[in-house]
Amino acid sequence: MLVEVALPVPVPRTFTYRVPDSAAEGTRVRVQLGKRRLIGWVVGLGDTNPEVDRVRDVDEVLDDAEPSVARDLLQLCRWIADYYVTPLGVVLRAALPAVLSQPARPVPPVRTLRVLRLVRELPTLEQREELFGRAHRQRECYEALEAAGGESDVSHLVDRLSFSDPVLRGLVNKGLAEFIERRLERDPFATMDPAPPPRFALTSAQREAVARIGASMANIAPEGTNGTRAPKPFLLRGVTGSGKTLVYIEVLQEVVRRQGKGAIVLVPEIALTPQTVSRFRSFFGDDVAVLHSGLSDGERFDAWRALRLGRKRIAIGARSAVFAPVPDLGAIIVDEEHESTYKQSEAPRYHAREVAVVRARLTGAVCVLGSATPAMESLYNTGSGKYTLLELPERVEGRPLPAVHVIDLRRAFRAGTRERVILSDPLVTAIHDRLARAEQTILLLNRRGYATFVQCRDCGEVWLCKQCNVSLTFHRARRRLVCHYCFHEEPPPSHCHHCGSGDLSFRGVGTEQVEREVADTFPAARIARMDVDTTSARWSHHEILGRVERREVDILLGTQMIAKGLDFPGVTLVGVVNADVAMNLPDFRAGERTFQLLTQVAGRAGRGDRAGVVFVQTALPQHYAIRCALEHDYHGFARLELNERKKPRYPPHTRLANVIVSGTDERSVQDAAIDAASWVTQTIGRTGARAVTLTGPAPCPIDKIRARWRWHFLLRSDRSGALGSICRILHTRYRPPGKASLRMIIDRDPVTLL
């Protein structure tokens, strides 16, 4: 019997093989493709490619009792393959635990990790001066450990932060730190004591939302009718602190406890949302499988199987948890649905929010998208009647939203000078107040490192990465210039390589510099910094957030990773060091990103008994994204933003596909982009898909990454189907001329055009 097999290779077609007797759709098979042995999935019966002359036998049918891909999941993957123009086998590989698509299954040994842990605190600056003297690197290392929450992987300290082995041993010899061995895969969610479910009463808005969602489920078509009457998705727009999580929990109580069905909860980045995760665990305990990036392949497979067999009925995880094999799916919840981390940046380039909506529709589950600042696309869908809008306009317990003050950075100078300040006087005063009252402060700056670029004061030369054409960021702790795109590093210059001048300025304030400024201004304060540089060691997020929660930190400073979902009652002040960082990107969503970031981080203030206050430093105080954030006016912002996106037509008014051509030779990339664009233009004319228009081609805003030149063009259409057809024809029919080293990427519904 012949079967159609999808294989995880970037070839836009399936392959025909022969099986001994029969194999159901979704069954895993081991086959040979050329000289390689691969695992694929039966996705059709019979000979779908009749012209092939040599049909091979499959080596082995791997799933005997039941196919590893259930029917609804295969249907979902087909939709993704079609919509996002990706080979079905590549989609299936991404949708299933890695071990299921690995031909050989190596059993990874239990590895241990060498960790350096602080054993003694040095609360005062005097003690530090005395103990470290001129041992600067030891002191920096000590402070890096403090910033990382008290311990850090040795490999992280040595490889990423460039501390030498003698420095680490110096700390141990001084009795300040010790080396310990730790099992590599430890699971903080497994050991985290699940707090007992708090007692609560729903607000009337929460009750209303729960009731509306519950009523929609009453109309679901009974099993076996293929879910044709799935409820419309809900968009739950709740201001920060309005208790969206409790609405999710009530919905899950209904779906899981009363109906006995399963559910999926998506969160943007699981490491950053431990509080949300632990609340679900406190209500549903062992019914919850937490799918996070720290799981080993084996642990991940175990969690997958527990869900598949119905031993756990709720899956919580990031993006890929949308594929969790929950058998009788009753609900899918997408928390912080506006987050761009839901978009996968490699093939398959799916958006988990859109996949969640489709999966809910296919299975008859209810879908709830929640956010304080919904994406324009989602809001637009409530206007067109595709989604139902539910609002939670007030914070729980009548707490007020924080007062937001704007500080014009164009007028913030150091007293009596023309020197710009990092922290303005009103913000400094406000932080002093919090310190005096033992309350906590969060400071946000969406840019890491010490200085984001180095410039010659004489000739204006800026240091760029040779591989990527972006400015190199100076990291002071590492004493290196670092490229944030390819991680290339080089020593900082002492003279201009262009004009020879020794007068170089390190400009563009990053988190490292703010940390130094804060330490200088508030020497008695306990400071923690949270960005990729302090958290790349395993679970360091947890250590840092744990210290904040226990009130061992006065000032938490960091990039956008501190803006999300954190709920610390002690935080009464939020300072945005520079609101313009996100605004100045050449991207049509820059205004939306800025509004979201400001609203999200402002929402961290005043979640306890005491009211919160927010200071926003900006050189663009009149911009509508900032003005609306000050007034907590989401709908006002949306009205203006939607209007902005009409003149050059952008989503949500239209659909986009970004086609990127890249390669090592600048000229042939340009030629290929022009050739592909004119091919597409002809195809549009030939197929009569006039609804699709093409813009470009042009070099990408970042025109070189990792030594590859990049050109792109945009395809636009108000008709999703027409856009999809053109993308699929481009993917299957077009081959760029000349060099095969050219790559073409088709990114549907891109979240960034950089």
Added chain:
DNA sequence: AGCACGCCGACT
């Protein structure tokens, strides 16, 4: 994506 085949420059 792999993997092989193939066609040109510096080594034994």
Added chain:
DNA sequence: GTCGGCGTGCTC
């Protein structure tokens, strides 16, 4: 004379 550089093309 061959080793190996990576450009090109195919995989049921």
